[in-house]
Amino acid sequence: MFDNFPLWPDRASSSAAGVDALYIFLLIVTAMMTAxxxxxxxxxxARYRRQAGVxxxxxxxxxxxxLTWSIIPLFVFLAIFGWGAxxxxxxxxxxxxxxxxxxxxxxxxxKLEHAEGQxxxxxxxxxxxxxxxxxxxxxxxxxxxxxxxxxxxxxxLPGRYTVAWFRATKPGIYHLFCAEYCGTSHxxxxxxxxxxxxxxxxxxxxxxxxxxLSATGEKVFAELGCVTCHRSDTQGRGPxxxxxxxxxxxxxxxxxxxADENYVRESILDPGAKIVxxxxxxxxxxxxxxxxxQLNALVAYVKSLSPAGAGGAKADAxxxxxxxxxxxxxSEGSQVNQ
Amino acid sequence: xxxxxxxxxxxxxxxxKEYGAxxxxxxxxxxxxxxxxxxxxxxFFFIGGFFALLIRLELLTxxxxxxxADTYNKLFTMHGMVMVFFFLIPSIPAVLGNFLVPxxxxxxxxxxPRINLLxxxxxxxxxxxxxxxxxxxGVDTGWTFYTPFSTAFTNTKIVEAGLAIFVxxxxxxxxxxxxxxxxxxxxxxxxxxxxxxxxxxxxxxxSIIQILGTPVVAITIxxxxxxxxxxxxxxxxxxxxDPLLFQHLFWFYSHPAVYIMILxxxxxxxxxxxxxxxxRIFGYSFVALSSIAIAVxxxxxxxxxxxxxxxxxxxxxxxxxxSYAVAVPSAVKVFNWTATLYKGSIRYDAxxxxxxxxxxxxxxxxxxxxxxxxxxxxVHVTDTYFVVxxxxxxxxxxxxxxxLGGMHFWWxxxxxxxxxxxxxxxxxxxVFIGFNLTFFPQFILGYxxxxxxxxxxxxxxxxxxxxxxxxxxxxGVGYLLPMIYFLWSMRYGKPAPDNPWNAAGLEWKTPSxxxxxxxEQEPVVTWEAYNYEELDAPHKEEVPVAR
Numbered sequence: 001m002f003d004n005f006p007l008w009p010d011r012a013s014s015s016a017a018g019v020d021a022l023y024i025f026l027l028i029v030t031a032m033m034t035a036x037x038x039x040x041x042x043x044x045x046a047r048y049r050r051q052a053g054v055x056x057x058x059x060x061x062x063x064x065x066x067l068t069w070s071i072i073p074l075f076v077f078l079a080i081f082g083w084g085a086x087x088x089x090x091x092x093x094x095x096x097x098x099x100x101x102x103x104x105x106x107x108x109x110x111k112l113e114h115a116e117g118q119x120x121x122x123x124x125x126x127x128x129x130x131x132x133x134x135x136x137x138x139x140x141x142x143x144x145x146x147x148x149x150x151x152x153x154x155x156x157l158p159g160r161y162t163v164a165w166f167r168a169t170k171p172g173i174y175h176l177f178c179a180e181y182c183g184t185s186h187x188x189x190x191x192x193x194x195x196x197x198x199x200x201x202x203x204x205x206x207x208x209x210x211x212x213l214s215a216t217g218e219k220v221f222a223e224l225g226c227v228t229c230h231r232s233d234t235q236g237r238g239p240x241x242x243x244x245x246x247x248x249x250x251x252x253x254x255x256x257x258x259a260d261e262n263y264v265r266e267s268i269l270d271p272g273a274k275i276v277x278x279x280x281x282x283x284x285x286x287x288x289x290x291x292x293x294q295l296n297a298l299v300a301y302v303k304s305l306s307p308a309g310a311g312g313a314k315a316d317a318x319x320x321x322x323x324x325x326x327x328x329x330x331s332e333g334s335q336v337n338q
Numbered sequence: 339x340x341x342x343x344x345x346x347x348x349x350x351x352x353x354x355k356e357y358g359a360x361x362x363x364x365x366x367x368x369x370x371x372x373x374x375x376x377x378x379x380x381x382f383f384f385i386g387g388f389f390a391l392l393i394r395l396e397l398l399t400x401x402x403x404x405x406x407a408d409t410y411n412k413l414f415t416m417h418g419m420v421m422v423f424f425f426l427i428p429s430i431p432a433v434l435g436n437f438l439v440p441x442x443x444x445x446x447x448x449x450x451p452r453i454n455l456l457x458x459x460x461x462x463x464x465x466x467x468x469x470x471x472x473x474x475x476g477v478d479t480g481w482t483f484y485t486p487f488s489t490a491f492t493n494t495k496i497v498e499a500g501l502a503i504f505v506x507x508x509x510x511x512x513x514x515x516x517x518x519x520x521x522x523x524x525x526x527x528x529x530x531x532x533x534x535x536x537x538x539x540x541x542x543x544x545s546i547i548q549i550l551g552t553p554v555v556a557i558t559i560x561x562x563x564x565x566x567x568x569x570x571x572x573x574x575x576x577x578x579x580d581p582l583l584f585q586h587l588f589w590f591y592s593h594p595a596v597y598i599m600i601l602x603x604x605x606x607x608x609x610x611x612x613x614x615x616x617x618r619i620f621g622y623s624f625v626a627l628s629s630i631a632i633a634v635x636x637x638x639x640x641x642x643x644x645x646x647x648x649x650x651x652x653x654x655x656x657x658x659x660x661s662y663a664v665a666v667p668s669a670v671k672v673f674n675w676t677a678t679l680y681k682g683s684i685r686y687d688a689x690x691x692x693x694x695x696x697x698x699x700x701x702x703x704x705x706x707x708x709x710x711x712x713x714x715x716x717v718h719v720t721d722t723y724f725v726v727x728x729x730x731x732x733x734x735x736x737x738x739x740x741x742l743g744g745m746h747f748w749w750x751x752x753x754x755x756x757x758x759x760x761x762x763x764x765x766x767x768x769v770f771i772g773f774n775l776t777f778f779p780q781f782i783l784g785y786x787x788x789x790x791x792x793x794x795x796x797x798x799x800x801x802x803x804x805x806x807x808x809x810x811x812x813x814g815v816g817y818l819l820p821m822i823y824f825l826w827s828m829r830y831g832k833p834a835p836d837n838p839w840n841a842a843g844l845e846w847k848t849p850s851x852x853x854x855x856x857x858e859q860e861p862v863v864t865w866e867a868y869n870y871e872e873l874d875a876p877h878k879e880e881v882p883v884a885r
Contacts, residue, residue, distance in 0.1 A: 005801040009787045022714050023785070030705040037676060037701050041694065044679035048615070049686075057681040058871045061621035061674075069673040070666055077662035080712050085655055087714025092651050107491065141487035142581060144646065144721060148787025151718040155647045157582070158486060159575025162648045175796060179721040179789040181480045183491060184407050187792035 012174055012195060013150035014167040015091050020151075022087055029076060091152065094165035098133035099126075102213065102296040105136065105143035105156040108185035110176065113293065115300060116205060117212050122191035124176065126168050127201035133165045135261050135299070139292050144180035147193055155180055159269075161261045161299075168195040217301025220294050224286070232305075238283060239276050245306035250277040264299045351754065351851040366451035367854055372437035373752070374458050375428060378465060380821065382424040387817065389417035394776075394810040397803045402794040410793040411478040412494070418481030423503050424465055426737055427595060430602035431513055431548075432461070434744045435541050437752060439517055441845035441852065442535050444526025444861040449519040457512040464506030471498040480791060482592070485573035485584040489565040496566055500559040507552045510598075514548030517541050526844070528863035535843055535867050536619060539626040540605025543633040547594045547601075551637070555591035558584065585647055589640035597636040599733050600700075601629055603740025604671055607693045610747050611675050613841040614690035615682030618868040621674040628667035635664035645716045654713055661711035668704050672697065683874075687839070688762035692743030695770045699735025703728060706781065724784025727777045735773055742769070742820060747841075749824060750834030754851040757827040761819060769816035775809025842868050 011017060048056075101124065104111040112120045126132050136145055138158040145164060146153040149172075154164035178189035196204060210216065221227060229238035245264070248256045252275040257263055266273050268290065271283035290298070352369045355361075362370060393413050396404040405413070436454065440447050448454050471477065477499045479488040488496050521534075521542050562584070564570045571577025573584040612619050619625055641649055641657040675697060684690070706728045709715045719725065750756055779802040788799045795803070837846040844863070848856050865872065 006786050006798050007782055009785065019714055019718055022712070023709070023718075026709050026712065026715065030708060033705055034701055037672060038698065040676045041679060041697055044676070044682070045684055045686075045694070048679060048682045048684050050616075050683045054683060055874055056616040056683040056870060058618055059620060059677075059681065060618070061624065065677070066621050066624045066670065066674075070670055073669045074662075074666050077665055077708065080708060081659055081662050084658065084712035084714040084716075088645075088654065088717065089651060091714070091717060141491045142484060142647075146721070146787070146789060148718070153646050153717050153720065157575075157648050159581070160648070175787065177787070177789045181411075181482075181484070181791040182487060183478070184411065186411070187402070187407070187789075187794050190796070 009151075010149035010170070010172065010174060012168055012170040012172060013147075013152065014169055015087070016149065016151045016169075018087050018090065022083055025083070026080060029080070092164075094133040094163060095131045095167075098131035098165055100133050100135060100300070101126075102293075102300070103134050103136035103145060103156065104139060104292045104296065105145070105178070105189075106139040107141065107183050108178070108189040110145075110178075110189070110191045111293070113213060113296060114205075115213050117210050117216070118205060118207070122176070123194060124191070125194045125196060125201065125204055127196055127198045128168055128171055129198065131165060131167045133163060135296070136162050136164065137265075137292055137295075141182045142180050143178045143182050143189065146177040146179035147174055148177070149174040150193070153179055161265060163261070168193070171195050171197055212304075213297050213300040214304035215301075217297035217299070217304070220290070220297050221301055224290070226298075229283070237279075239279060241302055241305050243306045245303045247306070249274075251275060252277050252279070261299050261303075264302050265295060268295060268298060349849065350853060351849060352854045353754070353851050355854055364455070366447070366455055368436050368440050368448050368451065368454060369752075369852060369854075371454050371458050372433050375432040375436060375461070378458070378462060379425050379428055379433065382420050382465065383817075386417050386420035386425055387814065389413045389420065391810065391814060393417060394807040396793065397795070398807050400795050400797045400800050400803075407793050408478060411480075411791070412476040414791060415477050415480050416472055419477070419499060419503065420468065422481055422595070422733075423506050424461075424468060426599045426733055427510055428461060428506075428513070429599070429737070429741050430606065430744065431517070431541060431544055431598075432457070432509075434606065434741070434748060435517065435544075435602060436513070438748065438845055439520060439538065439541055440524065441848060441856050442538055442843055443521065443524060443529050444844045444857065444863065445520065445524040446855045446857065448516045449524055450516050453512050454516055457509040457516070460509035460512070461506055464502045464504075464509065467498060467502035467505065471495045471502060482588060483559075483562060483584075484588075485562065485565070485581050486575065486579075489562055490574050490576070497563045500563050504556050504559050507556045510548050511552045514545035514552075517545040518549065521545075526861050526863055529844075530863075532623070533863055533865070533867050534626075535605075536608035536622070536625055536629075537602075537605035540601045540608070540629050543629040544598050544601045546633050547598050547636065551591040551594040551598075554587060555595075558587040558591070561587075582644070582647060582649065585644050586641065589643045590637070593640040593643065594633070594636040596729070596732060597632055599737040600740075601632060603696065603737045603744075604629065606740045606744035606747070607675065607696050609841075609843070610689045610693040610743055611678050612868045612870065613747070613839050614687060614693070615679055615684050616870040616874055617678055617682045618866070618870065619674065620677035620680070621670075622867065625671055625674050628670045631667040632664060635660065635667070639664055642711055642716070643720075645713055646720055658711055658713050658716075662708075665704065665708065665711070672701060672704070686763075688757075688759060688766055689743045689747035689839075691763055691766035692739055692746060692769075695766060695773075696736060696739040696743060698770070699731050699739055699773060703731025703735055706731065718787075719784050721790055722784035723780040723788050723790055726790050727780035727784060730777045730780075735777070739769070739773075742766075745820065745824070747839070748845070749827070750838045751845060751848070751850050751852070753824070753828055753831070754834050755827045755831030756834045756838065757820075757823050757831055761823045765816055765819040765823075768812060768819065772809050772812030772814075772816045776806050776813050777809070779803075779805040779809075840873060842870055842873055 100115040102113045110122050112124045136156040138156045143156040144153055145156055150166045152164055152166050154162050156162060172195055174193045176191035176193050178186055229236045230241050232242055244259050247259055249259050250256050269287045271285060272281050275281050352367055396410055475495050477494045477496060478492055521538060561572050565572050565574060571579040573579040573581050608619050608625060639657060639661045641653060642661045645654050710728060746762055783799060783802045788795055834850045836850050844861055
């Protein structure tokens, strides 16, 4: 359409076409229902307008009709529901081996960090055709990561990770909006997603970087003294973290949880919340001691210790001893930092 | 039964029985209290409308140039809070419901007249608190108060606004309680449940939601205030709370609150369509029970506001499915109204035009709800202008259209005067056109991707925003007109006969305006609701319709 009068958003991700198809289906269904109702109302209003000497004909109702116009819409609704659920599930399930980007939202900017180490603000460069998984958290209020051209939106919450993914299909520059009201400059919290051809992207990636995020995480892991208990060669006072990420973890209270990003995060900030079976709740909290960026780096590092599940930059790191420890983070006795 | 008509003042009625401020401020007459509410909510409607106008003016251009960003954020917040809590929720129940519920069931007053007056005072106290809050700085969280923004990241007057809503909430609870007891206990002999006007069924369903839902939002507000002032960790993750808990609690009330707004409007539309088609409502019992079904299912769908908020995909599935369940009774109502027109004897008086307008706008509003309940679409359109358009179609297109239709339908009864029919039809037309021009472009704007609550926006969204603002000015005229000619008619309007529409319903068997106790003697009901066949039976003399 015209530059200043778009009637349809750009279609630049693998899921956009699916959402649009469903939307068009809904437009057709609802247009038909609207036409049906409006035609009936207008026709009756004209045909049965008051005329001298003509009485209204009293009709009590009809259970058969009532059932018809309850059940037919119900089935139409169920079809819409089913289709919508399929599209939603696809949009919510990041494919394996996605490239990972950590997103930290704050009033009023987006901070993005590629697993390979590139950092960006309010701009996200991605190549065409690659699955990109966003691991997002907020430093303050709730925000929402919204790229209309990708038909993708996910609220970004403080205190936990939320995840979203997309695969860009068309090079270009697309709006990145904050869609959850977050204060004064909410409408200024606009960034862009720059989708590039793979070759261009490689060139862009080769620009300056401080090394992969997991390597940064390894440094933080050492600086904070985590290594003293979470040893990679043997079981220390805390669980050995080799190969833990993405696996089920048996807890002391008998539950089993999957070691995902939120689990690692919680184990660092609130170690007492989930104690691994066989360990003592001795790890102190790191709440307030690590920044969101450091947390992301730690998560990326823990992830890099599990070769199978790790995406992106699973660096050389310390995979020296692929120990079979099925347990995970939380105890951390006397560590010597901060 | 109709008493001879005389010019106002010749016979005693609830308006001229006593004069003076005291006779109004201490009245326990449900009709006078209804008028107190009418004046109060009209005042708040125009305040909320003024904010809306400023919002639309700001959005005329992509740049933020009319007001500051913070001011804009306060404008949409106060617009929402005022319109939802101080206009829409009390609108039909507290004005028309208050006036009509006792009369429709043949009672002299509500079950608890003094509590009824207390409701109004609570509303006024809440309203004054809200005004004070607005005049001394206001709030900038959006009417949704989302945490932790509202508890930790804004220094506007959250606690004061919350308390204002808390107090006004009790007004709503007490009104609901009064209606439930009245409808159960005060029906005239012979007024069985199956003979109740659908207006009463709608108010019964509404009252249940008010009683069960409002305490939850009251508690939620207290928790927000506690977190803000005492730093109890309830919603803020930094204090160990859960921000999503707030959204669950908030929407547990605020979704059903939409039905508090729309159900009474549906009741009015049933009355109007029956009267102006001269027919019993098609499928009376289905329309009545669908109100109850909406009230019940309405409590089970709240998390459809949270599909991208970070809830589990399985929870999202359940809430999407249940949302479609609540769409069925709404559809049933629309089909029954349409079927009522079939073989009717239809006139297009102003109330009927508003009812037609309601049908059109509610249908569009309801059907776009199917998009939002659909998980795959909601991800893209939630928190955009698509949502803004959708809920305005329901809450303004639907609820307000019904309210205006009802005001026109019962105005001769309320005031004892007739309004100018030509102006009223014109206003109905202007509102319908202005409304669509304002809000239809917002559906497109939303799908193209413009987020809501944006004070400035990328330039490609401008054309649609200009259309919307143009529509808003038309709509503003449409809303001002009725206020002007209603006021005009109070002095210059022709005296209204007792039953100008020759309508069924006990309220039309009272004089216009009614006497303080409504009925000379307690009526005994021997007929079904909407007995238009008997009313129009040829042997009966047609009551002339004054125009």
